[in-house]
Amino acid sequence: MLLIDCPFCGKRPEVEFHCGGEAHIARPADPAQVDDAIWAEHLFVRKNPRGLHAERWRHLHGCGQWFNALRDTYTDRFVETYKAGEQPKHPLTETRA
Ligand SMILES: [Zn+2]
Numbered sequence: 668m669l670l671i672d673c674p675f676c677g678k679r680p681e682v683e684f685h686c687g688g689e690a691h692i693a694r695p696a697d698p699a700q701v702d703d704a705i706w707a708e709h710l711f712v713r714k715n716p717r718g719l720h721a722e723r724w725r726h727l728h729g730c731g732q733w734f735n736a737l738r739d740t741y742t743d744r745f746v747e748t749y750k751a752g753e754q755p756k757h758p759l760t761e762t763r764a
Contacts, residue, residue, distance in 0.1 A: 672748045673726045674734050687723035689713045690735040717741050719759055724748070 669681040695701045695709060714720065720740050725733050737746040737755050747757050 669743070669745075671724065671736070671745055673729060673732070674748050674750045675730045675732050676726060679726065679729055683726060683728040685725045685727040687725055687733065690721040690723045715740075719746065719757075721755065721759060723751075 670678040671681050671684050672678050673684075692709070692713075695705065698706075701709075718739060718741055719737055722736050722738055723733060724736050725731070733751050734748055735751060735753070735755070736748045737757055737759065738744070739746060747755050749755055
């Protein structure tokens with residue numbers, strides 16, 4: 668069974684969690700000045716790397732908190748979890764060919 672390390676509760680079974688998609692997506696600073704193409708990219712275009720990926724996760728059947736995780740999409744290994752608003756300690760540069 669895959670265990671995910673919730674930054675608030677510790678390691679729990681993966682069935683308690685829900686993935687919320689890519690992390691660290693910044694909203695445009697001045698939304699009124701953004702055209703439709705940039706809005707569409709902001710809302711719908713996401714990275715899909717083979718390797719490390721920063722994702723938002725929620726401990727849905729536990730504390731209910733949102734947090735971020737670095738997960739290797741190739742091995743499904745969680746490299747690191749950290750609270751929302753923080754940056755990962757591990758560099759986000761590893762990708763697989
Ligand atoms: Zn938790």
